[in-house]
Amino acid sequence: xxxxxxxxxxxxxxxxxxxxAGLAFATLLITQQGSIFAGFxxxxxxxxxxxxxxxxxxxxxxxxxxxxxxxxxxxxLLRVRGVEGVEWAVPMYKAYMPCRLSDGTRVVVRxxxxxxxxxxxxxxxxxxxxLEALRQDRAVxxxxxxxxxxxxxxxxxxxxxxxxxxxxxxxxLNDHEMVVVGRYRRTTEFFWDPLIYTTYTRALxxxxxxxRMLNFVLARVKPGYDHDAVAAKISELSGLQAYTEAGxxxxxxxxxxxxxxxxxNFGITIALGFVIGVLISGQLLxxxxxxNQRSFAAMKAMGASNFMLLRMVxxxxxxxxxxxxxxxxxxTALSGNFLEKSELAFNMAWQVPVFGGIAILICCLFAAAxxxxxxxxxxxxxxxKG
Amino acid sequence: xxxxxxxxxxLSLAGLVAAxxxxxxxxxxxxxxxxxxxxxxxxxxxxxxxxxxxxxxxENIAVSTPLSGLVLEAPxxxxxxxxxxxxxxxxxxxxxxxxxxxxxxEVEAARAAVxxxxxxPRVEDLPPARAAVRAAQTAxxxxxxxxxxxxxxxxxxxxxxxxxxxxxxxxESAEAxxxxxxxxxxxxxxxxxxxxxxxxxAQLAAAQAMLxxxxxxxxxxxxxxxxxxxxxxxxxxxxxxADAGSRTPPILMGDLTRxxxxxxxxESDAWRVQRGAVGRGFVRGNPQLSTSLEFVRVDPYVVPxxxxxxxxxxRVDTRVLQVIYSFxxxxxxxxxxxxxxVFIDAAEAGRGGAK
Numbered sequence: 001x002x003x004x005x006x007x008x009x010x011x012x013x014x015x016x017x018x019x020x021a022g023l024a025f026a027t028l029l030i031t032q033q034g035s036i037f038a039g040f041x042x043x044x045x046x047x048x049x050x051x052x053x054x055x056x057x058x059x060x061x062x063x064x065x066x067x068x069x070x071x072x073x074x075x076x077l078l079r080v081r082g083v084e085g086v087e088w089a090v091p092m093y094k095a096y097m098p099c100r101l102s103d104g105t106r107v108v109v110r111x112x113x114x115x116x117x118x119x120x121x122x123x124x125x126x127x128x129x130x131l132e133a134l135r136q137d138r139a140v141x142x143x144x145x146x147x148x149x150x151x152x153x154x155x156x157x158x159x160x161x162x163x164x165x166x167x168x169x170x171x172x173l174n175d176h177e178m179v180v181v182g183r184y185r186r187t188t189e190f191f192w193d194p195l196i197y198t199t200y201t202r203a204l205x206x207x208x209x210x211x212r213m214l215n216f217v218l219a220r221v222k223p224g225y226d227h228d229a230v231a232a233k234i235s236e237l238s239g240l241q242a243y244t245e246a247g248x249x250x251x252x253x254x255x256x257x258x259x260x261x262x263x264x265n266f267g268i269t270i271a272l273g274f275v276i277g278v279l280i281s282g283q284l285l286x287x288x289x290x291x292n293q294r295s296f297a298a299m300k301a302m303g304a305s306n307f308m309l310l311r312m313v314x315x316x317x318x319x320x321x322x323x324x325x326x327x328x329x330x331x332t333a334l335s336g337n338f339l340e341k342s343e344l345a346f347n348m349a350w351q352v353p354v355f356g357g358i359a360i361l362i363c364c365l366f367a368a369a370x371x372x373x374x375x376x377x378x379x380x381x382x383x384x385k386g
Numbered sequence: 387x388x389x390x391x392x393x394x395x396x397l398s399l400a401g402l403v404a405a406x407x408x409x410x411x412x413x414x415x416x417x418x419x420x421x422x423x424x425x426x427x428x429x430x431x432x433x434x435x436x437x438x439x440x441x442x443x444x445e446n447i448a449v450s451t452p453l454s455g456l457v458l459e460a461p462x463x464x465x466x467x468x469x470x471x472x473x474x475x476x477x478x479x480x481x482x483x484x485x486x487x488x489x490x491x492e493v494e495a496a497r498a499a500v501x502x503x504x505x506x507p508r509v510e511d512l513p514p515a516r517a518a519v520r521a522a523q524t525a526x527x528x529x530x531x532x533x534x535x536x537x538x539x540x541x542x543x544x545x546x547x548x549x550x551x552x553x554x555x556x557x558e559s560a561e562a563x564x565x566x567x568x569x570x571x572x573x574x575x576x577x578x579x580x581x582x583x584x585x586x587x588a589q590l591a592a593a594q595a596m597l598x599x600x601x602x603x604x605x606x607x608x609x610x611x612x613x614x615x616x617x618x619x620x621x622x623x624x625x626x627x628a629d630a631g632s633r634t635p636p637i638l639m640g641d642l643t644r645x646x647x648x649x650x651x652x653e654s655d656a657w658r659v660q661r662g663a664v665g666r667g668f669v670r671g672n673p674q675l676s677t678s679l680e681f682v683r684v685d686p687y688v689v690p691x692x693x694x695x696x697x698x699x700x701r702v703d704t705r706v707l708q709v710i711y712s713f714x715x716x717x718x719x720x721x722x723x724x725x726x727x728v729f730i731d732a733a734e735a736g737r738g739g740a741k
Contacts, residue, residue: 010391016394017394020394031405039413042413049415049416050415050416050418051418052415052416052417052418053418053419053420053421073652073704074691074704075650075652075654075691075704075706077435078434078435078436078437078650078651078652078655079435079652079654079655080435081428081433081435081729082433082434082435082652082655082658082732084431084432084433086428087427087428088424088425088426088427088428089425089435090425115425116670117423117425117670117671118421118422118423118424118425118671119421119422119423120421120425122419122421123419124416124417124418124419125416125419126419131419131422132422186416187415187416220425220427222427322395322398323394323395323397323398324398325398326395326397326398326399326400326401326402327394327397327398327401328401329401329402329404329405330397330398330400330401330402330403330404330405331401332405332408333401333404333405333407333408334404336408336412337408337412346412346413347412347413348405348408348409348412349409350409352409353405353409
């Protein structure tokens with residue numbers, strides 16, 4: 001009987017194609033918007049993941065996200081090092097600074113100061129130059145992507161095109177001349193200001209004077225110690241807050257979602273996708289069942305029970321949902337692989353297809369529920385009607 | 387028919403595969419950049435971390451000049467080992483040396499004055515004085531003889547009373563004359579008057595004292611090593627002006643037979659420091675280089691932490707307890723003034739702490 005039901009579905013090519021297309025489109029809408037949303041969320045923690053050398057991030061209690069500059073006493077570093085279970089801890093400086101390029105372009109950049117001795121916290125991939133070169137006088141590392149964009153310079157006055165900043169070029173950070181010794185690559189981030197790396201003491205030397213300068217301490221937990229327990233101990237002993245990488249990511253994420261309204265915006269789009277899916281598939285399914293009323297009636301006349309008819313409709317709906325969802329999610333994956341190469345945020349987390357699938361299922365069942373009553377109330381006599 | 391039938395389900399399956407691939411392969415995180423040197427890790431179960439600054443066992447001695455002046459000679463060489471009392475710097479002493487010559491001449495003059503007084507009486511002065519005494523004696527004898535002659539005449543008419551009186555007075559006059567010449571001779575023979583000699587001697591002593599003053603000043607223009615040790619810094623060169631009490635010392639020296647590490651411990655961790663606890667010091671940039679540290683002392687005064695902002699107006703960040711540790715100079719390739727990561731064993735210290 002299920003086979004008959006499917007044959008019924010496949011028999012009406014136009015309706016079948018329409019139904020699948022509608023469901024595929026709804027899936028595409030839901031999963032793609034979901035993926036883009038997940039992409040944005042992922043990007044808020046990109047810098048934290050790129051700085052993956054540390055197990056724990058220690059910062060002032062009031063820090064809410066990665067760009068928040070609430071500083072600590074210099075000696076906080078020593079206090080963190082003194083906590084049981086901490087293998088090592090290094091300081092990190094991060095702050096916005098004005099930057100002037102050689103052609104006069106002015107950019108606001110974020111400057112990161114890495115521990116002088118170890119350069120822990122460095123970006124993941126050095127594209128040109130060398131990380132060690134950061135030990136040279138006035139050395140900085142720039143992002144290869146920024147170099148093409150915000151940090152590109154005009155070679156001569158009146159040049160129409162710009163060239164990317166390269167190793168050996170100079171730039172002014174807060175009125176201190178620095179030399180580019182390397183370009184690095186990193187994951188695209190939610191924040192857009194160029195990120196420039198230098199050493200901690202050099203960052204302090206060029207930074208505008210503040211009473212406290214240190215904003216992050218990166219720490220590694222000794223083997224055999226629980227990360228969360230050590231983080232809790234650091235928070236308790238030092239009066240600071242210590243996060244695991246995931247914890248800091250979650251905190252940043254939560255703050256940015258709350259402050260920007262991204263969640264609501266994408267939520268609305270996803271809800272719209274769901275509504276459109278329900279409307280299209282509901283409409284098509286209803287039409288399909290209406291058109292096949294006679295066949296159902298004939299089966300009922302031949303002695304098929306209501307339960308059997310329900311199963312048949314369910315099989316048709318589930319089949320259509322499966323095919324539509326597969327195509328939709330495939331299109332999303334395909335578009336994602338194109339989007340990933342552009343500037344757009346895209347992250348197809350496993351939750352996206354799972355929840356997308358559940359949404360499509362709900363949407364189909366919703367549509368099926370609308371039309372099923374028609375089948376159940378069907379009089380076998382309909383078959384004889386004109 | 388076959389293709390038509392299975393086209394859409396096949397597409398759907400392909401889509402699911404693509405989705406699964408995307409889920410597992412997209413947005414993979416990049417591997418973290420390894421550090422160029424491993425950071426120092428504590429060798430203790432519980433530890434106090436401190437920032438250590440290496441200094442000489444004698445502490446770093448900023449040798450100053452007692453007087454300001456132009457540097458004439460700077461025999462001290464960086465890194466040189468010197469003995470206590472060795473000359474490190476010689477300042478311009480020309481004016482003082484000229485003054486010393488004057489003072490020396492003054493001493494000579496005063497000494498000559500004393501000698502002159504002590505050499506009195508002058509031998510050449512005595513014979514005329516003696517001759518004068520003798521002449522007076524002779525005159526007295528003559529007067530006496532004339533008086534005796536007149537006295538011997540019995541006839542009162544032969545010698546008038548007036549004549550007799552005159553001769554008697556002549557004797558008295560001659561006697562007084564002799565007395566005067568004798569006294570003069572005695573004074574001459576006695577030499578210089580003692581108070582006068584005393585005055586001259588005092589002047590000599592004063593002149594000598596002034597000479598010594600200049601000589602001390604000359605000595606103060608020579609800067610000498612206060613201890614046996616090594617010269618760490620020479621901040622003046624020949625021809626430069628060394629300012630007494632300037633902020634950068636002309637010479638920095640210290641005893642490098644052992645090195646000390648001055649460990650800054652945050653005041654909030656200060657209660658955990660136990661006297662005598664072992665420490666371990668790590669060379670920055672290479673944690674393979676480390677040495678065990680021997681406890682020396684705790685500086686009993688908590689000082690403001692010196693931060694490395696390089697800002698001329700340093701604002702107090704926090705206060706730190708300074709604990710001094712030591713290690714043999716040949717244990718590590720490090721120099722005084724270098725920073726070190728130090729861990730102090732705090733295994734025994736509990737949370738409650740107060741004993």
